[in-house]
Amino acid sequence: MSENGWNESAAAWIADMGEHGDFGRRYVLDPIMAPRALAKRPRAALDVGCGEGRFCRMLSAEGVACTGIDPTPALIAHAQKRDPAGHYIEASGEALPFDEASFDLVVSYLSLIDMPEITVPIAEMARVLRPGGTLLVANLNGFNTAGAESGWIRDARGELVHYPVDYYLDERAFWTQWRGIRIVNHHRPLQAYMREFLRHDLQLRHFEEPRPIVGAPEPKAERYRRAPWFLVMEWMKPN
Numbered sequence: 001m002s003e004n005g006w007n008e009s010a011a012a013w014i015a016d017m018g019e020h021g022d023f024g025r026r027y028v029l030d031p032i033m034a035p036r037a038l039a040k041r042p043r044a045a046l047d048v049g050c051g052e053g054r055f056c057r058m059l060s061a062e063g064v065a066c067t068g069i070d071p072t073p074a075l076i077a078h079a080q081k082r083d084p085a086g087h088y089i090e091a092s093g094e095a096l097p098f099d100e101a102s103f104d105l106v107v108s109y110l111s112l113i114d115m116p117e118i119t120v121p122i123a124e125m126a127r128v129l130r131p132g133g134t135l136l137v138a139n140l141n142g143f144n145t146a147g148a149e150s151g152w153i154r155d156a157r158g159e160l161v162h163y164p165v166d167y168y169l170d171e172r173a174f175w176t177q178w179r180g181i182r183i184v185n186h187h188r189p190l191q192a193y194m195r196e197f198l199r200h201d202l203q204l205r206h207f208e209e210p211r212p213i214v215g216a217p218e219p220k221a222e223r224y225r226r227a228p229w230f231l232v233m234e235w236m237k238p239n
């Protein structure tokens with residue numbers, strides 16, 4: 001078993017993403033992330049922790065030259081196979097193999113919760129971003145990860161009662177599993193992330209705790225309305 005479970009989980013992850021991504025991506029995050037990523041017509045984008053490459057493929061289809069990096073060999077190999085003309089590199093967020101100011105747009109799409117520490121990766125994201133460029137982040141909300149070890153409390157009929165948050169301020173790693181995927185995630189309070197973005201004088205241009213889109217299938221959508229599941233942040237590197 002690898003340290004974080006990602007290599008062993010790669011096949012199940014690829015199956016779970018399918019063509020359109022899982023529920024949270026399709027009905028909650030993509031409707032915000034895709035237009036925001038494209039808004040300023042970036043020429044060169046970097047997707048840090050690109051996984052099997054779905055978001056990079058979406059950007060490439062819109063004419064953006066997207067580079068994806070990921071440390072999980074099975075995922076980066078799959079991304080390259082799905083998109084032979086694309087640019088995918090096995091690398092980790094802690095050491096981005098690019099010169100400074102190389103990208104107009106840097107994306108971290110649900111990858112910061114997978115990183116064992118965030119000081120160096122966020123410094124790296126800021127470094128490779130050009131002045132005036134955008135750092136677009138989707139992450140699990142800290143209220144979500146603070147309750148992930150117990151999960152939803154249900155009544156005798158299996159109906160959701162509430163989602164308990166506990167030890168919110170204490171950073172910790174935990175194993176989590178669903179549909180054949182078993183990986184390590186990291187809980188951090190929001191302040192731990194904000195501290196790192198602010199350290200580089202990045203300017204917050206947008207913050208959102210998104211709801212599912214209208215028409216998202218029920219009853220699953222209810223979960224994403226009742227507990228704060230995701231957040232989206234858009235930071236700008238000053239000129």
Ligand SMILES: C[S@@+](CC[C@H](N)C(=O)[O-])C[C@H]1O[C@@H](n2cnc3c(N)ncnc32)[C@H](O)[C@@H]1O
Nearest residue numbers: 006049050051071072092093109110111114115
């Ligand atoms: C939840 S998946 C998200 C993948 C993709 N961004 C998406 O939204 O489908 C998290 C990804 O982070 C990657 N990852 C784990 N540790 C990392 C690190 N230190 N630096 C960069 N990526 C990492 C994993 O290999 C995995 O592909």
